[in-house]
Amino acid sequence: MAQQIKMHLLVCGGTGCRASESDQIQASLEHELKVHGLENEAKVVTTGCFGFCEKGPIVKVIPDNTFYVQVKPGDAREIVEEHVIKGRKVERLLYTDPENKEHVADSKHMGFYRKQIRIALRNCGFIDPENVDEYLARDGYQALGKVLSEMTPEDAIKIIKDSGLRGRGGGGFPTGLKWEITRKSVAEKKYVVCNADEGDPGAFMDRSILEGDPHVVLEAMAICGFAIGADAGLIYIRAEYPLAIKRLKIAIDQARNYGLLGNDILGTGFNFDIELRYGAGAFVCGEETALIHSMEGSRGEPTFKPPFPSVEGYLGKPTNVNNVETFANIPPIINKGSEWFAAIGTARAKGTKVFALAGKINNVGLIEVPMGTTLREVIFEIGGGIKDGKKFKAVQTGGPSGGCLTEKHLDIPIEYDTLIAAGSMMGSGGMIVMDEDDCMVSVAKYYLDFTVEESCGKCSPCRIGNKRLHEILETITKGQGTMEDLSKLKNLSHVIKDTSLCGLGQTSPNPVLSTMENFWDEYISHVVDKKCTSGVCKSLMRYVIIPENCIGCMACARNCPVNCITGERKQVHFIDQDTCIKCGTCLEKCKFNAIAII
Amino acid sequence: MSSIKIKLKEKDIAQIDEICKSFNNEPGELINVLHKVQTTFGYLPAEVQDVVANKLNMSVAKVYGVVTFYSFFTMIPKGRFPISICTGTACYVRGAEKVLDEFKKQLSIKVGESTPDGKFSLNCLRCVGACGLAPVVQVGEKTYGRVSPDLVKDILKNYE
Numbered sequence: 001m002a003q004q005i006k007m008h009l010l011v012c013g014g015t016g017c018r019a020s021e022s023d024q025i026q027a028s029l030e031h032e033l034k035v036h037g038l039e040n041e042a043k044v045v046t047t048g049c050f051g052f053c054e055k056g057p058i059v060k061v062i063p064d065n066t067f068y069v070q071v072k073p074g075d076a077r078e079i080v081e082e083h084v085i086k087g088r089k090v091e092r093l094l095y096t097d098p099e100n101k102e103h104v105a106d107s108k109h110m111g112f113y114r115k116q117i118r119i120a121l122r123n124c125g126f127i128d129p130e131n132v133d134e135y136l137a138r139d140g141y142q143a144l145g146k147v148l149s150e151m152t153p154e155d156a157i158k159i160i161k162d163s164g165l166r167g168r169g170g171g172g173f174p175t176g177l178k179w180e181i182t183r184k185s186v187a188e189k190k191y192v193v194c195n196a197d198e199g200d201p202g203a204f205m206d207r208s209i210l211e212g213d214p215h216v217v218l219e220a221m222a223i224c225g226f227a228i229g230a231d232a233g234l235i236y237i238r239a240e241y242p243l244a245i246k247r248l249k250i251a252i253d254q255a256r257n258y259g260l261l262g263n264d265i266l267g268t269g270f271n272f273d274i275e276l277r278y279g280a281g282a283f284v285c286g287e288e289t290a291l292i293h294s295m296e297g298s299r300g301e302p303t304f305k306p307p308f309p310s311v312e313g314y315l316g317k318p319t320n321v322n323n324v325e326t327f328a329n330i331p332p333i334i335n336k337g338s339e340w341f342a343a344i345g346t347a348r349a350k351g352t353k354v355f356a357l358a359g360k361i362n363n364v365g366l367i368e369v370p371m372g373t374t375l376r377e378v379i380f381e382i383g384g385g386i387k388d389g390k391k392f393k394a395v396q397t398g399g400p401s402g403g404c405l406t407e408k409h410l411d412i413p414i415e416y417d418t419l420i421a422a423g424s425m426m427g428s429g430g431m432i433v434m435d436e437d438d439c440m441v442s443v444a445k446y447y448l449d450f451t452v453e454e455s456c457g458k459c460s461p462c463r464i465g466n467k468r469l470h471e472i473l474e475t476i477t478k479g480q481g482t483m484e485d486l487s488k489l490k491n492l493s494h495v496i497k498d499t500s501l502c503g504l505g506q507t508s509p510n511p512v513l514s515t516m517e518n519f520w521d522e523y524i525s526h527v528v529d530k531k532c533t534s535g536v537c538k539s540l541m542r543y544v545i546i547p548e549n550c551i552g553c554m555a556c557a558r559n560c561p562v563n564c565i566t567g568e569r570k571q572v573h574f575i576d577q578d579t580c581i582k583c584g585t586c587l588e589k590c591k592f593n594a595i596a597i598i
Numbered sequence: 599m600s601s602i603k604i605k606l607k608e609k610d611i612a613q614i615d616e617i618c619k620s621f622n623n624e625p626g627e628l629i630n631v632l633h634k635v636q637t638t639f640g641y642l643p644a645e646v647q648d649v650v651a652n653k654l655n656m657s658v659a660k661v662y663g664v665v666t667f668y669s670f671f672t673m674i675p676k677g678r679f680p681i682s683i684c685t686g687t688a689c690y691v692r693g694a695e696k697v698l699d700e701f702k703k704q705l706s707i708k709v710g711e712s713t714p715d716g717k718f719s720l721n722c723l724r725c726v727g728a729c730g731l732a733p734v735v736q737v738g739e740k741t742y743g744r745v746s747p748d749l750v751k752d753i754l755k756n757y758e
Contacts, residue, residue: 016728019741053730201686204727239633239670240723278633280668283724297628298660299667358688358729365730396687432687446690450724456667 014049017057028076048212050125120328124212132254143334162338164350169323185318190230196237199283200399203430206324210244214251220327233274283454302502345371390435398427401507403514439536447511462505465496549594556586618653677719686725700747
């Protein structure tokens with residue numbers, strides 16, 4: 001029967017598109033195909049994330065690669081009747097190029113996809129993640145077969161070392177070297193751990209890989225197991241990712257049934273199996289040692305390194321911890337060779353990096369670009385520029401551990417070291433774009449709010465220091481800050497960085513330091529002029545009446561919850577600043593544009 | 599954290615016992631046990647933690663330490679319709695705070711609280727991975743995208 005299928009309708013089943021009813025689109029498409037008796041000719045497939053979340057839900061038609069955007073369940077009929085039956089594209093569902101206003105049918109001609117090279121995401125949006133056969137059809141488990149039948153563990157490690165692959169979870173430690181150290185640790189039991197505890201707010205690449213291509217992680221873990229001499233793998237995944245957990249479970253079962261996990265894999269005598277471990281919502285568990293303690297059933301508090309997990313990890317045994325995206329790069333490297341991989345990227349950073357592009361940007365989504373691509377290319381070409389034609393102000397990379405980069409950093413190539421030199425970091429790949437309406441002091445406060453909540457409390461610099469940083473920022477945003485507070489802020493930040501136990505505390509002041517470095521003027525205007533130029537800090541805002549526009553209708557005065565607006569009918573009103581609570585009701589109620597925020 | 603006192607029934611204790619047994623009463627499985635128990639009871643009151651500690655042969659302090667460490671575990675019962683506002687960075691820069699304020703205002707409760715009738719509870723979560731739809735609000739299993747403060751009333755109306 002399968003040979004008769006001439007057309008595939010791929011429906012995105014990622015979290016974003018699911019939230020916009022993509023499961024109903026799938027059901028409607030299947031229903032329409034049935035109504036027209038086409039169920040043997042065209043097949044609906046739910047895939048992982050296509051990446052272009054901004055324009056979701058997405059439906060892609062294969063073989064002609066037509067890319068439909070913002071599809072609704074009600075569009076299913078037209079897609080089937082027009083496209084599947086008559087072979088005519090449904091023009092109104094095609095992507096419109098914002099520059100020339102023309103419809104673009106094929107995704108590879110869209111600005112969003114043109115500069116991307118997909119290695120880690122290569123199967124996301126192409127295969128049904130719940131069907132191992134589709135993964136096998138795209139060279140799945142070929143790398144594992146190759147390693148087991150043709151290589152020694154040392155050969156496998158050498159390929160990964162030569163490829164120059166570095167950890168994609170944040171630290172950027174060379175992956176091959178980590179494997180080698182774990183291999184050399186002598187013990188009767190070793191573990192491979194996949195860190196899928198994606199905790200950065202605004203980063204969702206690991207979840208998309210797990211949801212869209214779960215087998216790649218299993219295959220890579222088995223390869224790693226062979227290389228380091230481990231027979232057990234554990235995936236530490238957030239309990240908040242139910243869809244990823246479901247698909248991983250399905251994938252593990254399928255791999256076991258096919259003899260790709262379990263005992264005597266592919267008849268080579270190699271044993272390896274994988275289990276899931278659930279996180280419970282703690283950002284610090286992204287740190288290796290904290291993650292291991294959490295897997296052991298304890299509080300996820302980090303411990304001092306050395307000993308490194310490669311020597312003494314889970315249950316005291318040598319443990320190799322890699323992140324999801326790092327693993328997703330392993331099978332292609334084995335299949336295509338280290339030279340192929342090392343040729344992509346720059347001298348110090350090889351391959352590609354996945355970024356979750358979000359915030360005030362036109363094309364929110366998941367992208368994968370070669371290392372060395374500039375921030376400008378990412379934000380303005382792939383990302384399509386700033387939303388609503390506003391002005392670019394900053395881009396935050398590296399999550400709560402990273403920093404805010406500005407206009408002057410736009411042309412630096414994205415690499416581990418260049419980002420650190422600019423005062424930020426790669427992190428796991430969150431990239432949040434901010435525009436002129438964002439107050440950078442508030443952004444710093446937002447991140448500190450996060451850190452204070454997520455600090456495990458074990459070491460005092462992080463537990464107490466970050467709390468003090470947050471308090472000072474709170475004072476500044478309330479308009480009560482002094483110049484002395486600014487120097488305190490800076491000093492304390494350095495102390496926390498220098499004296500904290502783990503990566504969380506050592507990087508948590510970065511958002512403060514980088515905003516102070518790049519947006520000093522804004523700090524000064526909060527402290528000296530008592531003004532928030534972006535109009536974000538409520539306490540620094542003043543609602544005033546514009547006398548020329550006020551007709552004295554009394555709408556504002558009647559609705560003010562604290563009765564701070566006075567004035568007679570048909571006469572200009574007045575807002576008492578001492579009583580005003582800045583709720584904004586007057587602005588909402590005024591029909592004559594007579595209220596302004598200054 | 600919580601001052602709610604409850605009395606566990608025989609059958610509840612038996613249920614916890616069963617969950618612990620399914621993990622071989624292994625202390626290392628504490629987090630998995632707590633996940634299961636919370637799914638069953640909806641939350642982890644002190645009395646439940648007492649039983650878990652007993653079954654896994656560890657101190658109540660250790661169990662309490664783990665429960666309070668992880669934000670996924672809660673000692674307060676959630677409402678019938680738990681509302682979670684995503685306060686991840688993407689949602690934050692697209693106005694999640696204003697949406698949160700509106701929910702607080704409409705429901706007259708703070709974050710972490712439930713309405714007196716037990717219908718709604720309000721919580722924040724960090725990034726659900728649907729940044730393209732920011733700001734995002736989840737009510738139970740249902741996700742609402744591109745929520746603005748003036749849509750809050752309409753969302754709540756769906757649950758009347």
